[in-house]
Amino acid sequence: MDPLATIKEKGLCKLGRECYKIISLEVVRMAVNATPQVFLFLSQILGKKMVDPEGRRIGRVSDLIVNIADLYPLVRSVLFLPVGGEKPSRLPWEKISEAGDQLVVPSLSRERQTEAAIGEGELLLKDSLLDKQIVDTHGAKVLRVNDLHLLKVNHSLRLVHVDVGLRGLMRRVGLEKAMDKFFKWFFDYHLADYLIPWRYVQPLSSPALLRLKISQTRLGQLHPAELADIIEELDIHKRSEVFQSLDVETAAEALEETDPKIQVRLIENLNPAQASDIIEEMSPSEAADLLGDLPKDKAEGILKEMEKEMAEDVKELLVHPEEKAGGLMTSSFPSLPPQAMVKEALDLLRQQAENLDLIYYLYVTDEEGHLFGVASLRGLLMANPQTPLSALMDSRVVTVSLEEEKEEIADLFAKYGFKAIPVVDETNRIKGVIPFKSLLEVVAPQLGK
């Protein structure tokens, strides 16, 4: 039978169509050329009787050990509790054969069974996954593992899916059949298993699992805002573990999206050097907000470790209260003198775009920062590259003072529909720019949470 059809028929995957295709193809690739292939659940293997060839009982299966480095981890060994024994022993999976409901162990290996030590790159399925929390990096959710779905091709056993559904839970309780019957009778509906492909699963049970190379890329698949939601949902210890497993750039992006209280906790757990590496990657205004919330000595320690230029920017922003224009603005915006050409402006934007908090407007200023006008990105793109900015810019700039209240600023945004508003001092020198996003976070913090 076509494996694709089997998967489809059994409703093995609840995810979207795209993903379904990817998974199915992977499973097919693994199963190709292989005749006997069976799906089975960890809960069906745990507790199985193990016997020697004469049929004498040796013990019961207590866990499976897999190789974590595989895309779909291969089961290496079985951990079992010997009859009358207290400590589990391990046996290589390939030495074990199956007979009906029992696992048969060659008699010789009885003496050779090794101590149950877990090697490098190995993972205990029950101990580190079953009933524990995982991140579904495709659906961006924190879930609890109800069961594990394994695929047996010939004799090799691989972990392919994680079961997080109600059906998996009821299977563990021992009421799977009863629940199926109930659903059929009451709703005339067959409840499908809710399985997540292993490649979208990030285990969380130990810091070691998070530090694996393979894992980093998994959490990296998430959008920073989703990652922030997940971090917020975890308990206080796991938060730090997950956060510290991220690379500096991802950590900074996720941190920008995280609740301020949790931001402080996450940064407090780092040493100043680590913290400054991450904060340097954030936008100056976000960094200033965060440092303003930290205890004073901690914030100063981090500022000392930071690159000088960024530290200066942040210190300047720190002076202003968070709720007023001065606290909302960022100092990372593009500006050029009026005699500069459009070509220069576009080059500047192209080079700096990655590091600028704002690229939609270019501010035209003199060397002291007196604001003459503003040119929009659209205007720049449409203009002749040899036009001077003074000819192109709009000199009727709507500005706010450093002390402007957030409500007034919100009114201006609503009235004019700008993406950003510049902040000037008494002598019309530009001090920073408020991007719409920063304002939105202050005026409507509940949105998107």
Next chain:
Amino acid sequence: MPETRLETIRQPSAAKISRKGFWKILGVYFALFGPGIITSNVDNDAGGITTYSLAGSEFGLTLLWTLIPITLALIVIQEMCARMGVVTGKGLSGLIRERFGAKATFYLMIALFFTNLGNTISEFAGVAASLEIFGVSKYLSVPLSAFFVWSLVVKGSYKSVEKAFLVACLFYLSYIISGFIARPDWGMITTEFLTPTLYFDANFLTMAVAIVGTTIAPWMQFYLQSSVVDKGLKVEDYQFARLDVIVGSVIVNIVAFFIVMLCAVTIFQAGVKIETAKDAALALAPLAGKYSTWLFAFGLLNASLFAASILPLSTSYTICEAFGWESSLNRKFAEAPQFYGLYSLMIFLGAGFILFPDVPLIAIMFYSQVINGTLLPFILIFMLILVNDRKIMGNYTNGWIMNLISYLTIILLIVLSGSMIFTSLR
């Protein structure tokens, strides 16, 4: 040169910090002194107030002394929960799931759901009873209060909910004021409070058991631990969490003390026979003045509403954590359907039950406490195994003295609960 610049820049930002300072200190205060005190105040719910009033009006001051050992037991048990919360960062149901597996957790959660549903029903009974004193029909008061409680969580943000609850805690003062209005003989009360009296009489024992059952309830352990986790307390803050638990446990029993005392010096001495908290409130009018009645009724209303909001919330949190479902007040209904579904269902069933004509309110309150008592030993045993597991608690496991006290407490509770069930089934 850069050094001096840093100083000048620091100056205004220091002002910024000090402006925030007051709120920060207040925030820290609530962060550290929150969970234990809220839990304890919810503990004095409709069932609690009824039991305390009955104890005072039927047995006078003779049961007052039991509040001393109860306070100690409450501190011992809640301290373990707070410790587990701080050390593991996980809720109790999450720990139980990870340590004991899906099957045990599943049945425990089912039992907890029905136990807490029983408690919720008795909270709405309390709402109905207290507002009837003010002449409001239960057909009006119960649906309105159910909607109020439901919208508080589903529509409101977490912040306002928490503030509402914290303010509500202050209303428990009304019992203490009522106690003073009654002008009791303090010398006699002190003597009775410090002398243990025990009658081997079935009614007396049942009442003693009921007081224990209503003061130490299963849901509290889950709620307290989750709140401690929610507050994000660190191991360094643990001593504050412990203090919070101790203060909270003492507060519950101070309120209980005043209710028992108030009913003893008025209703018991006058020889009036009462059956419910409402009877108690009404009986107070001729004996201690109508303000006592109003304060008593108001206290009962607040206690019932407060507990009616927290019980369903705590139950949904607990169950969702055990099964890994989204559970957060920051999520919308569609994002956390199980969480809000369970929450709404409990309020709907809890309030709906009270609206049946001729529903036996006293029996409901009593039996909900019997179920509480039955479930409690199981949860305490789970807790003791967890708190002594080095893999989970590291160096924060129980010491032998703590274990001795907790085992004794648990054995005593099992014996008491067992005897309560035995007497109630007889």
